[in-house]
Amino acid sequence: MSITAETDAGIESLSLAEQAYRALRDKLIMLDIRPGAPINDGQLAAQLGFGRTPVREALKKLEIDHLVISYPRRGTFATIVDITELAAVSELRRVLEPLAARKAAEAAGATLRAELSQLAREIEKLDDDRPEKHDLMRYDLSVHRAIYRAAGNPYLEDTLIRLDNLATRIWCLVLDKVPSVAGHITEHVELLDSIVDGDADRASGLALEHITSFEKTIRAVL
Template identity: 30%
Template sequence: MQKQPSSLAEKAYSVIEEMIVTLKLAPGTIFSEAELSREINIGRTPLREALQRLTSERLVVTMPRRGMMVTEVNITEHLALLETRRVLDRLIATRAARRATPEHRAQLADLAANLAAAARTQHTAEFMRYDRECDQVLEDASRNPFAARACAPLHAHCRRFWYLYQGNGDLGQSATLHAKLMDTVAEGNEEAAAAASDQLMDYLEQFTRAALEMF
């Protein structure tokens, strides 16, 4: 089950991150703290904390005397991001396979089924919500907070990339690869989990290169 924000700053972060990922705040959008505070109905102090975190994760940048701007997407840089994510995802997958509790394993099995159902109906927003929950359960199950904290913003960038270029993607194939990862972790098979993680990253790299060929 998706974690609930434990503070107003975390709530602000979660709301704004989703707005960025789903392109409600599209790349290049300039906004002010005051405008955003009114829109999401969260005070300026927790909002500022959330924006500082999003800035450190390169999802927003400060524009002197103009406000904040949602970062643009650079496809070449995204390939470098995937290189980094590949290493961290494999680590998280293998440690989750080793350390997951029975509750984690049951959650992963449920999420694999939910992802498949969302893919069948081509419901991208629902698919991405389940994708985020999968990441959170794997990160929690790995019991490696350093890897989890490093990987979380990379996943956010990848979800945004999918929204931008989803015409090149295949939700069904993505769901199948996610399910394989979830199943191998739930089974406690570290070697198979590492292989499944790499296969998913191979697909995401192919998806990114297909977007690059559009230009």
């Protein structure tokens, strides 16, 4: 499966630089490009099927996201995953994730609610498919990005995507130490259904519980 529905939806209408950005962003988030690894724009362009110019433009944007870093005369590298960032990232997410869930429950249109409901039904079937941990993390990204989009505030969406990307990198770094990821993912079903039902208070509360649970799980294995 793709990481998100929004990544696939309307992808052809995006600029080549934006397509390259999204592809590279998700490789960096999931640690397919390992932290600290050198970034060769020519090799990436060949691997992804883009020209070097879109890839270079994508790398500039990824540097703003703190996912890559460039050094004069040394080149560009994937940033190191800094575990100490967890507290600062979680502090912001505890405020903004409930806000996004509330706004989605209050304002999402019928089409977006249908997408969220479909995503919830897919997650309910995960036990039968027994997906790998990294596939479960892709579902986690899918849910969060879908909720941010449904909130209808592009500034909130952009901020939360960047925070969630950093949090996911931390999660992926310790993924093999986490006993079970499935429970964290299935928590999303109730959250998604509360948004679809328009229950803003419940959606907000569940979003806060989810973020708090994530932070506790990570700290427990550090």
